[in-house]
Amino acid sequence: MSTIKKGTSRERNEFLWGWLFILPTMIGLIILNIIPIFQTIYQSFFKTGDFGKGNIFVGADNYIRLFGDAEVWQSVINTFKYAIVEVPFSIAISLLLAVFLNRKMKGVSAYRTIFFLPMVAAPAAVAMVWRWLFNTEFGLLNHIVHNNIQWISDPRIAVFSIAVIGIWSIIGYNMVLFLAGLQEIPRDYYEAADIDGANGIKQFFNITVPLLSPTIFFVSITRIIGGLQVFDLIFMVMDKNNPALYKTQSIVYLFYQNSFVENNKGYGSTIVVLLIAIIMVITVFQMVAQKKWVYYN
Amino acid sequence: MKRRNKLLALGLCAALATASLSACGGGGGESSDGGNTGGGDAGGKLTVAIWDNGQQPGLQQILNDFTEATGIETQLQVIEWNSYWTLLEAGASGGDMPDVFWMHSNEAVRYMSNGILLDITDKVNASETLELDKFPEDLKNMYTYDGKIYALPKDMDTVAIWYNKDMFDEAGIPYPDGSWTWDDFYDIAKQLTKDDGSQFGFCANPSNEQDTWMNTVYTLGGCVLNEEGKSGFDDPKTVAAMEFFDKLVKETMPPASTMSETGTDVLFGSGKVAMISQGSWMVAAFKDNEYIAAHADVARLPKDPATGRSVSLYNGLGWSASAGTKNPEGAYKLIEWFASKEMQQKQAELGVTMAAYDGVSDQWVNDTDLFNLQPYLDAMDDVVFRPSTKSTLAWWNPMVEELKKPWNGEEDMATACANIAQIMNEKIAEEN
Numbered sequence: 001m002s003t004i005k006k007g008t009s010r011e012r013n014e015f016l017w018g019w020l021f022i023l024p025t026m027i028g029l030i031i032l033n034i035i036p037i038f039q040t041i042y043q044s045f046f047k048t049g050d051f052g053k054g055n056i057f058v059g060a061d062n063y064i065r066l067f068g069d070a071e072v073w074q075s076v077i078n079t080f081k082y083a084i085v086e087v088p089f090s091i092a093i094s095l096l097l098a099v100f101l102n103r104k105m106k107g108v109s110a111y112r113t114i115f116f117l118p119m120v121a122a123p124a125a126v127a128m129v130w131r132w133l134f135n136t137e138f139g140l141l142n143h144i145v146h147n148n149i150q151w152i153s154d155p156r157i158a159v160f161s162i163a164v165i166g167i168w169s170i171i172g173y174n175m176v177l178f179l180a181g182l183q184e185i186p187r188d189y190y191e192a193a194d195i196d197g198a199n200g201i202k203q204f205f206n207i208t209v210p211l212l213s214p215t216i217f218f219v220s221i222t223r224i225i226g227g228l229q230v231f232d233l234i235f236m237v238m239d240k241n242n243p244a245l246y247k248t249q250s251i252v253y254l255f256y257q258n259s260f261v262e263n264n265k266g267y268g269s270t271i272v273v274l275l276i277a278i279i280m281v282i283t284v285f286q287m288v289a290q291k292k293w294v295y296y297n
Numbered sequence: 298m299k300r301r302n303k304l305l306a307l308g309l310c311a312a313l314a315t316a317s318l319s320a321c322g323g324g325g326g327e328s329s330d331g332g333n334t335g336g337g338d339a340g341g342k343l344t345v346a347i348w349d350n351g352q353q354p355g356l357q358q359i360l361n362d363f364t365e366a367t368g369i370e371t372q373l374q375v376i377e378w379n380s381y382w383t384l385l386e387a388g389a390s391g392g393d394m395p396d397v398f399w400m401h402s403n404e405a406v407r408y409m410s411n412g413i414l415l416d417i418t419d420k421v422n423a424s425e426t427l428e429l430d431k432f433p434e435d436l437k438n439m440y441t442y443d444g445k446i447y448a449l450p451k452d453m454d455t456v457a458i459w460y461n462k463d464m465f466d467e468a469g470i471p472y473p474d475g476s477w478t479w480d481d482f483y484d485i486a487k488q489l490t491k492d493d494g495s496q497f498g499f500c501a502n503p504s505n506e507q508d509t510w511m512n513t514v515y516t517l518g519g520c521v522l523n524e525e526g527k528s529g530f531d532d533p534k535t536v537a538a539m540e541f542f543d544k545l546v547k548e549t550m551p552p553a554s555t556m557s558e559t560g561t562d563v564l565f566g567s568g569k570v571a572m573i574s575q576g577s578w579m580v581a582a583f584k585d586n587e588y589i590a591a592h593a594d595v596a597r598l599p600k601d602p603a604t605g606r607s608v609s610l611y612n613g614l615g616w617s618a619s620a621g622t623k624n625p626e627g628a629y630k631l632i633e634w635f636a637s638k639e640m641q642q643k644q645a646e647l648g649v650t651m652a653a654y655d656g657v658s659d660q661w662v663n664d665t666d667l668f669n670l671q672p673y674l675d676a677m678d679d680v681v682f683r684p685s686t687k688s689t690l691a692w693w694n695p696m697v698e699e700l701k702k703p704w705n706g707e708e709d710m711a712t713a714c715a716n717i718a719q720i721m722n723e724k725i726a727e728e729n
Contacts, residue, residue, distance in 0.1 A: 050407050050410075050411050051386065051389045051390045051411050051413060052390040053411065131558075134558075135558055135559060136554065136555055136558055136559075137551075137555055137558070137559055137564075137569070138559070138567070150554050150558075152558060153553075153554030153555075153557060153558050154554070239502075239557045239558065239560070240504055240697070241502040241503055241504050241553070241556065241557035241697075241701060241704075242554070242557040242558070243553055243554055243557065243701060243704075243705045244554075245701075257694075260382075260383050260386070261690065261694060262690060262691055262694060263386070263407075263688075263690070263691070264691075
């Protein structure tokens with residue numbers, strides 16, 4: 001029995017080498033990601049002292065406070081508002097761009113580079129530039145539309161203005177992923193469709209979208225997670241005096257405020273645990289739903 | 298099988314993306330400084346950390362003198378204010394801090410009471426070159442905890458009014474000479490506010506505490522913290538002063554959204570606003586601003602019409618060292634060097650900041666002919682030290698947050714003051 005379980009020496013060899021190859025990644029993952037997850041959860045049950053000393057166990061107190069904290073739930077709403085705008089638009093726009101740029105034409109690599117550039121620019125610099133574009137008083141945007149719209153300080157629209165920056169920054173990256181996916185779709189399908197008299201739009205919905213669905217699925221999962229974790233844009237664009245801040249701040253922003261500004265790491269951890277829970281539920285839901293619309297060939 | 302793997306990979310992706318976030322939450326920042334702070338062992342160099350870019354060139358010269366005199370190499374790094382505290386906190390928890398760095402009254406007690414800073418009491422008492430009696434008492438007390446000294450004063454700052462001379466000329470108002478009261482100030486600000494919104498008399502954000510409304514509060518007899526160390530926002534005089542300030546906000550300032558988006562110094566520097574109230578720490582930046590250099594000058598803060606007092610808040614940074622430094626001798630020598638009369642004078646001469654050392658700041662005033670900086674020195678006649686408790690930021694931030702409401706007209710000032718008093722007293726009670 002035991003010899004069968006151990007397998008042949010070749011199998012054992014493969015097993016050993018396999019683990020050896022993934023070891024560096026595994027160690028990094030465990031030290032930088034997996035251990036901190038548990039530390040965060042552990043910490044969320046404490047009233048943390050200064051500089052990591054003198055933590056006091058408070059049981060579920062942080063969670064009780066969390067459920068009664070209107071600011072947290074407002075930030076959940078803000079984060080969802082942001083993600084609901086950013087994710088679909090960034091995917092739709094970058095998908096269209098990818099389809100248009102996936103053909104032989106003059107200067108195609110120049111266009112691809114231009115769309116990818118925002119991804120290369122430092123997020124802080126991007127946010128700074130947009131902050132001035134959006135400025136009510138001196139901003140280019142209001143100068144063009146001859147209006148006095150308070151893009152980033154009107155609580156009703158500020159979160160959507162931030163989402164616009166998010167879309168602009170991410171379409172290049174999504175586009176590259178879609179382009180890679182498009183390269184794998186065989187030309188024969190389109191030729192056959194041409195012969196059958198299907199026009200471009202029909203081809204797009206009946207060939208491109210279904211065959212690209214694994215990539216679309218991957219992008220939407222990563223983008224939803226990324227969208228729910230939005231922080232740097234809000235941190236850079238929204239001044240702490242901004243009247244719209246309450247209706248704009250995301251879950252991670254609130255976590256940063258609590259953990260690092262007000263030095264309440266215990267409560268900060270609790271907020272992040274809430275975010276992990278939300279992301280996990282959404283991801284599981286997506287995993288189930290994908291069976292209905294994602295085709296792997 | 299392949300599909301399985303893909304699913305697994307996606308699941309992992311999701312977990313990872315979340316995990317990378319919590320890593321910065323829970324891990325206590327083991328990796329957050331990217332090795333930049335590199336302790337004191339990098340070739341025996343002392344690492345020195347500050348947050349103000351404007352002061353870097355001047356301080357670098359003082360550090361060069363130090364290296365020349367003692368042979369101890371130093372390395373100066375500037376870290377922007379917000380990241381500065383995050384980094385220092387991570388260093389304090391993880392054990393890898395710069396050797397010598399700035400301390401601020403917001404955070405000092407927290408760092409001193411947890412043994413993060415190097416205790417320099419014995420060395421200070423044994424020192425032959427230091428003249429501690431030349432430094433302001435409040436400032437020394439700020440950096441002393443349980444009878445032990447943890448930092449020496451670096452500089453001092455007071456507050457004064459900056460005004461746009463052209464706008465005063467245009468309106469035919471004589472330049473302020475410092476004899477004005479807050480009522481005069483209100484009238485002038487009102488006159489300088491144009492109905493079409495092209496020009497405003499004054500501007501201040503809720504977060505411009507030390508440099509704007511807190512001075513009004515103390516001048517008009519109110520306080521932020523009372524003598525028992527509790528909130529002063531339930532004091533009728535504080536409320537009256539804040540209501541007066543509210544009148545300034547509503548009648549002489551741009552909309553709160555504009556001030557928050559653009560910043561008061563930018564509004565002043567682009568000729569939108571006739572007056573701002575600013576701390577002496579902004580002088581270096583204003584010298585470099587062409588518009589302000591050409592059009593603006595400085596006047597002392599207005600007085601209380603009843604008592605004739607004009608109170609300015611003041612604060613000062615301290616030079617402190619890490620308790621875990623590998624070179625405590627060298628670190629102390631550097632702190633002593635910064636606090637010596639010669640170097641305090643040099644700091645003032647180079648126009649870095651006002652000196653903490655008594656009597657040498659005249660150099661700072663004489664350093665420039667662009668503005669008359671004398672009002673900042675005169676303000677020292679009647680000052681209140683920036684209010685602080687053991688955990689200042691815990692109530693400071695909610696206080697500013699609450700003030701945003703009256704600024705936006707969502708709440709009247711009296712209600713805001715009552716709320717602030719309640720929040721502050723709760724947070725202060727939690728400290729012990």
